[in-house]
Amino acid sequence: MIRRNLPFAAVAVIVLVVAPLLLEPFRLSLLAKYLCYAIVALGIGLAWGQAGMLTLGQGVFFGLGGYSMAMHLKLTEGGGLPDFMVWSGVEELPALWVPFGDPVLALATAVLGPMLIAAVLGTLVFRQRVRGAYFAILTQALAAAMVILLVGQQGLTGGTNGMTNFFDVFGQDLADDSTQRGLYLVVASVLGVLYLATRQLVNSRYGRLLVAIRDGEDRVRFLGYDPALVKTVTFALSAGMAGLAGALFVPVVGIISPALLGVVPSLELVVAVAVGGRHALAGAVLGAVVMGYAQTAFSEQFADGWLYLQGALFILVMTLAPKGIIGVAERWRRARTT
Amino acid sequence: MSAFANQLPIGLSIGAVLLLIALGLTFTFGQMGVINMAHGEFIMAGAYTAFLLGDLVPALPAAFLVAGTMGLILERAAIRHFYGRPLDTLLLTWGVSLVLQQLARDLFGAPNVQVPAPAWLSGGVGILPYNRLFIMGLAVAGVVAVWAYLTRTRLGRRTQAVVQNRRLAATSGIDTGRVDMLTFFVGSGLAGVAGVALTLIGPVGPALGTYYIVDAFLVVVAGGLGQLRGAVLAAAGLGLLNSYAEFWSDASLAKVIVLAAVIAFLQVRPQGMFVLRSRALT
Amino acid sequence: MLSVTGLESGYGRARVLFGVSLEVGAGQLVCVMGRNGVGKTTLLNTVMGVLPAVAGTVTFDGRDVTKLKPHERVRLGMGYVPQGHRCFPQLSVQDNLLVTLEAAKQPKQALDEALDLFPALKPLLKRSAGHLSGGQQQQLAMARALVTRPRMLVLDEPTEGIQPSIILEIEAAIERLHADGLPLLLVEQYLDIALRLADTFAILDGGHVVRTGTAQDLHREDVRRLLAV
Amino acid sequence: GSDARPAGDSGDIKVGILHSLSGTMAISEVTVRDAELLAIEEINKAGGVLGKQLVPVVEDGASDWPTFAEKATKLIRQDKVATVFGGWTSASRKAMLPVFERYKALLWYPVQYEGLESSPYIFYTGATTNQQIIPGLDYLKEQGKKRLFLVGSDYVFPRTANKIIKAYAAANGMEILGEEYTPLGHTEYSTLVNKVTQARPDAVFNTLNGDSNVAFFKALKSTGATAESMPVLSVSIAEEEVTGIGVDNVVGQPVAWNYYQTTDTSANKAFVKAYKARYGQDKVTSDPMEAGYNAVYLWAEAVKKAGTTEVEAVRKAAGGIALERPEGLVTIDGESQHLYKTARIGIVQPDGLIKQVWDSGEPIKPDPYLKGYPWAAGLAGQ
Amino acid sequence: MLELRDVQVVFDGFRALDGVNLTVPDGELRFLIGPNGAGKTTLIDVITGLTRPVAGSVRFAGHDLVGRKEHQIVRLGVGRTFQTSVVFEELTVIENLDLAAGFRRPLWTLARRRRGVSEAVAEALARTGLEDLAERSAGVLSHGQRQWLEIGMLLAQRPRLLLLDEPVAGMSKDERERTGELLTRIADDHTVVVVEHDMEFLRRHASTVTVLHEGRVLVEGSVDQVSADPRVQEVYLGRKASDAVGHRP
Ligand SMILES: Nc1ncnc2c1ncn2[C@@H]1O[C@H](COP(=O)(O)OP(=O)(O)OP(=O)(O)O)[C@@H](O)[C@H]1O
Ligand SMILES: Nc1ncnc2c1ncn2[C@@H]1O[C@H](COP(=O)(O)OP(=O)(O)OP(=O)(O)O)[C@@H](O)[C@H]1O
Ligand SMILES: NC(N)=O
Ligand SMILES: [Mg+2]
Numbered sequence A: 001m002i003r004r005n006l007p008f009a010a011v012a013v014i015v016l017v018v019a020p021l022l023l024e025p026f027r028l029s030l031l032a033k034y035l036c037y038a039i040v041a042l043g044i045g046l047a048w049g050q051a052g053m054l055t056l057g058q059g060v061f062f063g064l065g066g067y068s069m070a071m072h073l074k075l076t077e078g079g080g081l082p083d084f085m086v087w088s089g090v091e092e093l094p095a096l097w098v099p100f101g102d103p104v105l106a107l108a109t110a111v112l113g114p115m116l117i118a119a120v121l122g123t124l125v126f127r128q129r130v131r132g133a134y135f136a137i138l139t140q141a142l143a144a145a146m147v148i149l150l151v152g153q154q155g156l157t158g159g160t161n162g163m164t165n166f167f168d169v170f171g172q173d174l175a176d177d178s179t180q181r182g183l184y185l186v187v188a189s190v191l192g193v194l195y196l197a198t199r200q201l202v203n204s205r206y207g208r209l210l211v212a213i214r215d216g217e218d219r220v221r222f223l224g225y226d227p228a229l230v231k232t233v234t235f236a237l238s239a240g241m242a243g244l245a246g247a248l249f250v251p252v253v254g255i256i257s258p259a260l261l262g263v264v265p266s267l268e269l270v271v272a273v274a275v276g277g278r279h280a281l282a283g284a285v286l287g288a289v290v291m292g293y294a295q296t297a298f299s300e301q302f303a304d305g306w307l308y309l310q311g312a313l314f315i316l317v318m319t320l321a322p323k324g325i326i327g328v329a330e331r332w333r334r335a336r337t338t
Numbered sequence B: 001m002s003a004f005a006n007q008l009p010i011g012l013s014i015g016a017v018l019l020l021i022a023l024g025l026t027f028t029f030g031q032m033g034v035i036n037m038a039h040g041e042f043i044m045a046g047a048y049t050a051f052l053l054g055d056l057v058p059a060l061p062a063a064f065l066v067a068g069t070m071g072l073i074l075e076r077a078a079i080r081h082f083y084g085r086p087l088d089t090l091l092l093t094w095g096v097s098l099v100l101q102q103l104a105r106d107l108f109g110a111p112n113v114q115v116p117a118p119a120w121l122s123g124g125v126g127i128l129p130y131n132r133l134f135i136m137g138l139a140v141a142g143v144v145a146v147w148a149y150l151t152r153t154r155l156g157r158r159t160q161a162v163v164q165n166r167r168l169a170a171t172s173g174i175d176t177g178r179v180d181m182l183t184f185f186v187g188s189g190l191a192g193v194a195g196v197a198l199t200l201i202g203p204v205g206p207a208l209g210t211y212y213i214v215d216a217f218l219v220v221v222a223g224g225l226g227q228l229r230g231a232v233l234a235a236a237g238l239g240l241l242n243s244y245a246e247f248w249s250d251a252s253l254a255k256v257i258v259l260a261a262v263i264a265f266l267q268v269r270p271q272g273m274f275v276l277r278s279r280a281l282t
Numbered sequence C: 001m002l003s004v005t006g007l008e009s010g011y012g013r014a015r016v017l018f019g020v021s022l023e024v025g026a027g028q029l030v031c032v033m034g035r036n037g038v039g040k041t042t043l044l045n046t047v048m049g050v051l052p053a054v055a056g057t058v059t060f061d062g063r064d065v066t067k068l069k070p071h072e073r074v075r076l077g078m079g080y081v082p083q084g085h086r087c088f089p090q091l092s093v094q095d096n097l098l099v100t101l102e103a104a105k106q107p108k109q110a111l112d113e114a115l116d117l118f119p120a121l122k123p124l125l126k127r128s129a130g131h132l133s134g135g136q137q138q139q140l141a142m143a144r145a146l147v148t149r150p151r152m153l154v155l156d157e158p159t160e161g162i163q164p165s166i167i168l169e170i171e172a173a174i175e176r177l178h179a180d181g182l183p184l185l186l187v188e189q190y191l192d193i194a195l196r197l198a199d200t201f202a203i204l205d206g207g208h209v210v211r212t213g214t215a216q217d218l219h220r221e222d223v224r225r226l227l228a229v
Numbered sequence D: 001g002s003d004a005r006p007a008g009d010s011g012d013i014k015v016g017i018l019h020s021l022s023g024t025m026a027i028s029e030v031t032v033r034d035a036e037l038l039a040i041e042e043i044n045k046a047g048g049v050l051g052k053q054l055v056p057v058v059e060d061g062a063s064d065w066p067t068f069a070e071k072a073t074k075l076i077r078q079d080k081v082a083t084v085f086g087g088w089t090s091a092s093r094k095a096m097l098p099v100f101e102r103y104k105a106l107l108w109y110p111v112q113y114e115g116l117e118s119s120p121y122i123f124y125t126g127a128t129t130n131q132q133i134i135p136g137l138d139y140l141k142e143q144g145k146k147r148l149f150l151v152g153s154d155y156v157f158p159r160t161a162n163k164i165i166k167a168y169a170a171a172n173g174m175e176i177l178g179e180e181y182t183p184l185g186h187t188e189y190s191t192l193v194n195k196v197t198q199a200r201p202d203a204v205f206n207t208l209n210g211d212s213n214v215a216f217f218k219a220l221k222s223t224g225a226t227a228e229s230m231p232v233l234s235v236s237i238a239e240e241e242v243t244g245i246g247v248d249n250v251v252g253q254p255v256a257w258n259y260y261q262t263t264d265t266s267a268n269k270a271f272v273k274a275y276k277a278r279y280g281q282d283k284v285t286s287d288p289m290e291a292g293y294n295a296v297y298l299w300a301e302a303v304k305k306a307g308t309t310e311v312e313a314v315r316k317a318a319g320g321i322a323l324e325r326p327e328g329l330v331t332i333d334g335e336s337q338h339l340y341k342t343a344r345i346g347i348v349q350p351d352g353l354i355k356q357v358w359d360s361g362e363p364i365k366p367d368p369y370l371k372g373y374p375w376a377a378g379l380a381g382q
Numbered sequence E: 001m002l003e004l005r006d007v008q009v010v011f012d013g014f015r016a017l018d019g020v021n022l023t024v025p026d027g028e029l030r031f032l033i034g035p036n037g038a039g040k041t042t043l044i045d046v047i048t049g050l051t052r053p054v055a056g057s058v059r060f061a062g063h064d065l066v067g068r069k070e071h072q073i074v075r076l077g078v079g080r081t082f083q084t085s086v087v088f089e090e091l092t093v094i095e096n097l098d099l100a101a102g103f104r105r106p107l108w109t110l111a112r113r114r115r116g117v118s119e120a121v122a123e124a125l126a127r128t129g130l131e132d133l134a135e136r137s138a139g140v141l142s143h144g145q146r147q148w149l150e151i152g153m154l155l156a157q158r159p160r161l162l163l164l165d166e167p168v169a170g171m172s173k174d175e176r177e178r179t180g181e182l183l184t185r186i187a188d189d190h191t192v193v194v195v196e197h198d199m200e201f202l203r204r205h206a207s208t209v210t211v212l213h214e215g216r217v218l219v220e221g222s223v224d225q226v227s228a229d230p231r232v233q234e235v236y237l238g239r240k241a242s243d244a245v246g247h248r249p
């Protein structure tokens, strides 16, 4: 028990204590952003790595969470209508917006909204045994549709611009470095708690069931389980994580826009999970942080080459290390011990 | 003709474009199970081939060869390590597509380039311009060629055998490596041909492929994996739906309606329009 | 005809075969036997090139084929019927046979010859192979190996899941092929069939050949014990 | 960032340049970056600012709005640049705005936009609506085009522009026959063109952005329409875009800007010459490039006047600065932090360049909230 | 009690089952034989919900099974094995068995880690002789070992009705013997239907045999009755049936 939790505890200390002490505020909030992505990645690791559902639409849930939080922040900043409504010609606060004034309702929507949508979608498609590539492409189409919808409803959503220009979160001034540090700690703790919970789930019987469904969904029916139900629950859980991540992302980064939840960002997250190693939850988390960091670092060094690097890195990992960074690390450790 | 009636041929011509871009996928995705996200970039390669040659007709075979060769290289260099792991190919080829886009940007520059449409394609019949009719003709020719290849040639049969049971195919004397190469060559080559056609109607630039890739996969999914007639019907259906939905609402909503329709359709036919049923459990 | 020496192979890091040597002479029928999981299928798969040999050699007809791909071995004349009713499920029965025949570059009449040995397939030619019953698929698998006009046949439990009368037919077919001088390497669980068909046998245990001998030796008590659980 | 020189040299002034160097917007924004770098080189060659050399720190916004915000933060907080030149899409500007306001730093934004904005920490060197959209409408009205069809990409600039156009039309006896939006990157225009054709407008007002223009003009041309039978006034097609669309498809069509490569001023001759010498003879110059180029000079002028790069001092000094630029005289309106600019209508020529056919005669006072236009009362933001 | 009435199954116009009537009382060990392609597997598919009949009824212990989903039928106590065994290769043998034993567990207890070996799993392990392989992943099992694991998974489910599709195919003689004894013992308090082609196995363990042919029940009776039936000899056993297949050592 202690041995197994040792690496986790070490990482937790570094993330929670060392990083805030060493990193300047700008870098710390970048790290907070990567950790938000890591929460989404954790959900993808669960849905894809464990249960075999390749979801290319996780951005949709991330976005729902982000928009819920953004709406709340816009409503609490005072001074009447949100800025984008003013220049979009909206004169009265739309009814849809009203509940988001309440912080509890807004947070609940950020998490439960995505779960509900995932549950409905999951029930529809899994019951009909839509799976594998079909599911992947459907969720990708969902992401595409979601972006178009958001962009088209400019008065309600801020259109392509999305929402930005937030001033404070739950009474704390967002421009303040201490608020940013606080947000960082919140994100890191949420990630830690979710990681432990998900790991518990994956190691439980439920986790074994997920693997069984991934490898032989039809056979599982003859063991008396309803794979559609199990998959729907799992999909909803991963959607909830993405939603929560989105809600945390908005105060950390200060913007939510359709560009953050379309086909490409959704795919990028899946890619990050693959690079980290999808079969292990730690790999998913690691992948998100590494890819996030790499993106920042590369684009600061040589912007034009980033696409080459991202593509090449990815091709190399997929062909040479299909189990990702974690897989390489495991192999290396095994080689050393034997 | 009334605007409403006009939308019928328009819908069919949209369908022809969809079919043309999806045709190659019936090979690489439908036959081989490879979700090739770089398909869009092979389309792009075809379009740039037309740009380099400056003439549409010789560009058709040339683009087939260029895109086909690119596909062949991709297959040999990477994809062959991934058979039986379709979801992994999706991610791998996405990486490839990023690299190809950047490569196009470096080779041809970020701005769009222009491929002159041949003079004989100006004008039209009724609402349909000749360039649209040309694309429809090309789509029909493509379908016939693919159908003949798959059902009338030994290679087609061999392709299916390899897809259905790779190991058994090898122990039945089939050189699976060659079949894979060839199938991928043809599928990618078809993308190249589609790219040439697209120069008639859209921008030719590094992002060309990204505009079409989601639609192409939707056609294949709605039609049923590897089902040629399914792809034809799905393309026509989606084209018409798109045309009328946009006519009654707008382009954004039409896209959403089409996507919703595909999801709804899969509720009724989860494996697409046509399915090959197998007794085996997954 | 076929000679296997010091063959080692396995899956990833797990070794299954440890230095297996085996000889199938011209026109000989050799039966490989052994309990479940001793490595019979692994042996045949390595002989056919489906699994790479970690060590040792496989020679066919005087030629070292150890490094050849499976389809190259088939084209040299090694026919294979793998274990467990394998087929191309979405091709018709006819196309299953045709695609194999074409790959081996044999004339069409090889197909008729194969169907003569398995007449039960004739009414099924247009059906999708994946829809056939298990036994029907097994017969198809045998026929598919035959249309390549092999110079040697490698069979992995060909009677598994087959109705008694057809087992008799398969046995008769094997006997006929054997009588025609075709060398065969056979894995068979039914001792009586092995007894009737085999010239010699080899018993595998834990990845080693632990006994070889003539068919008569199979009656011996120590041999029997090797096959018991 | 890719510093031209080792940073921290106290004899230097670091300035940020933040445009999309990758992604869909790179096509446009790279040219603006080049123009801005050219201006910096020229200024440095002439002795720099306050006796110091300018050192550009270039970052990539990657066509992604949150990235713009992130990189802006990095330039301000980590690189501590004196000012930033950057952005193209309104979305990127909106994303950067809170960052500049929060850290009280300066952004120079070089592209025409939809107005209804005025941040104390942004200087707008492109046109606002009364310097491009409204002159464009004036031109159409003069030409007797009374029945318009509005086609635009689905985002804030076209939607706001069209709102203004509709108010203008209502006040000027013009008729709007249709208003259609397509997603950015849309490439299938047969249905839209069918709608346009069926409506038989006198002219189309086109606020499509980027690649969609290619597909739209190809579809329009393939129905047999020409610039005579169906004039399309565009506000987002400059010299750079014409080649990609294919000159054949847009020849003879009107566009509205403040500057063309052919604009006849001596400053422009020098600019075009310097640009081509620096980046290649086949390169063209365009309105946003010129606006970016101007931005650097205007900022340098303000710094000289203020005697410091300190933001509040520069802001105060900037008001009233007037310079002869390639597009003619521009003056900073200290109140709105926009420029007085001359509006110009041009026609696309067979050689791909744009020839001016109309101009506003004198620089127009920027009016981002259209307060000076009675018919615009009640438009959003007032 | 399992009761099929006039069950018909059609695949693309082909009648795989053409009016099957079958009654298997509680506690009986029923053998089902018939030529390859007679419809035996299809019959099991119909009972377990994998294939939907176009006509007819399937009742088990008072429940109508037609139209129910696969997992619901399992939950009524109907378990099966597959002719070509399907096991979860990435899970260990124990995990495979534990999964099979677990469907009755309340959903939330699934979220707990498995500790130790439950009684049902231990028993299945012992009966199938897979103890030594318990911690190996199922992917490394040989063909015959997989067959055993399938049977083990069926046992771990503790169903009331067991349907086994050629359970001893690919097993050696001693293993067949062990399987036969196991089935006989289970049939004491369960209903068991076994599809097999091995006549020797039948002879040793079967009491009642139903012969299926071309989608219909041809005859039903004791092993001796059935194998003496000329029609059965004609379509199934082959002419020399008695002296050929009967004499397996
Ligand atoms: N894919 C595989 N990966 C790892 N190990 C395997 C694999 N397939 C088989 N094995 C192992 O190799 C050993 C030999 O298996 P093989 O299939 O050759 O046995 P066999 O003698 O053919 O048995 P059977 O009579 O059951 O068919 C078995 O112990 C099995 O656990
Ligand atoms: N999905 C299907 N589509 C078409 N035909 C089918 C399908 N499933 C089964 N069949 C046909 O139904 C018949 C009965 O098949 P089934 O598998 O039930 O036979 P079986 O009695 O189990 O044979 P075996 O002893 O060889 O396993 C066969 O002729 C088979 O080809
Ligand atoms: N400001 C613009 N053109 O987006
Ligand atoms: Mg075996």
Ligand SMILES: [Mg+2]
Residues within 6 Å of the ligand: C133, C134, C135, E040, E041, E042, E083, E165
């Ligand atoms: Mg069967």
